[in-house]
Amino acid sequence: MADFAGKRGLVLGVANKRSIAWAIAKRLADGGARLAFTYQGDRIEAGVRELAATVDSPHVTECDVRSDDHVARVVAxxxxxxxxxxxxxxxxxxxxxxxxxxxxxxxxPRDRFWMALDVSAYSLVAAARAAEPLMEAAGGGAIVTMTYLGGERAVPHYNVMGVAKAALDSSVQYLAWDLGVKNIRVNAISAGPVRTLAARSIAGFPTMEAIVEERAPLRRHISADDVGAAAAYLLSDDAQNVTGTTLYVDSGYHAMGM
Ligand SMILES: NC(=O)c1ccc[n+]([C@@H]2O[C@H](COP(=O)([O-])OP(=O)(O)OC[C@H]3O[C@@H](n4cnc5c(N)ncnc54)[C@H](O)[C@@H]3O)[C@@H](O)[C@H]2O)c1
Known part of the structure; x- marks a missing residue:
């Protein structure tokens, strides 16, 4: 298991215990990291605070990534x-x-197109920019984001989220270039379907799962814990020379032509 003793982390995106962010956070905390968490909206606050308490988090605060003020405050x-x-x-x-x-x-429609890109792609740029001075002060840092194959190929129903993931994937590469000089690494994980709150809103999600089971080389689903393990690697010093890349945790599905 990767050693995160003495590492300080900020986790954006825990909604509940099924969230991919939570699987990543548990892994980091198990390795000894101290983690601050954000939540979006009063509805999930209590649940996120409860989860954060189980890993002795020193800080839980609200963050709507559409607000520059929120992002700046949270990082401060x-x-x-x-x-x-x-x-x-x-x-x-x-x-x-x-x-x-x-x-x-x-x-x-135009407004919802930009909203999806704002929340799902620009937020990485804003968070990375805010974190940059703190990571520089630490002598370097590691950032990981979550993407999906629907940003590279057309996946029915994924629609505007695919376009947002394409922008996110490209942002990872440009951020990696800008921040690499400060020893800050930026990587993405492209996960196969995992049943989370966000996944529930995708029409045809069960079809996506069924296709993975039928056509992925390993013919099985992945779990949020699989993503946690991959993120732990990318965030650890074992990956000290890995940046600007996407690690696929999808039972190999991305390798297939049909
Ligand atoms: N579940 C999957 O199958 C799957 C596959 C590939 C990639 N992903 C990606 O993984 C990431 C996490 O999603 P998840 O599946 O764990 O679902 P989730 O619903 O648990 O997490 C999504 C998070 O986004 C947060 N969020 C939404 N709008 C926000 C805003 N304006 N400000 C701040 N936070 C906001 C939600 O509060 C929630 O915590 C997403 O980027 C998703 O696209 C998921």
Missing amino acids: EAGEIFGGKLDLLVHSVAFAAAEDLEGRFTDT
Whole structure:
């Protein structure tokens, strides 16, 4: 297991115990990391606070990534708690309107197109920029975000979220270039379907799962814990020379032509 003793991390995107962000956080905490968490909205606050308490989190705070003020405040608070330094940033946030995850991509209205890209892609840029000085102060850092194959190929129903993931994937590469000079690494994990709150809003999600079972080389589903393990690797010093890349945790599905 990767050693995160003494590492300080900020985790964006825990909604409940099924969240991919939570699987990653557990792994980091098991390795000895101290983690601050954010939640979006009062509805999930109590649940996130409860989970965070189980890993002795020193800080839980609200963050709507659409707000520059929220992002700046959250990172500043993490800086205060962690003595001006941050080693790890987990970005596991995405949103598109449910009506845009069914039917035709062609019909996506302008405002909801930009909303999906704002929450799901630009938020990584904003969070990385805010974290940069704290990671620089720590002598470097590692950022991981969550993507999906629907950003590279057309996956029916994934629609505008696929376009957002394409922007996210490209952002990973540009951030990796900008921040690499400060020893800050930026990587993505492309996960196969996992039953989470966000996944529930994708029409045809059960079909996505069934196709993975039938056509992925390993012919089985992945779990959030599989993603946690992969993220732990990318965030650890074992991956010290890995940046700007995407690690697929999808039972090999991405390798197939049909
Ligand atoms: N579940 C899957 O099958 C799957 C596969 C590949 C990639 N992913 C990606 O993994 C990431 C995490 O999703 P998940 O499946 O764990 O679902 P989830 O619902 O548990 O997590 C999504 C998180 O995004 C947060 N969020 C949404 N809008 C926000 C906003 N405006 N400000 C701040 N936070 C906001 C939610 O509060 C939630 O915590 C997402 O980027 C998702 O696209 C998921």
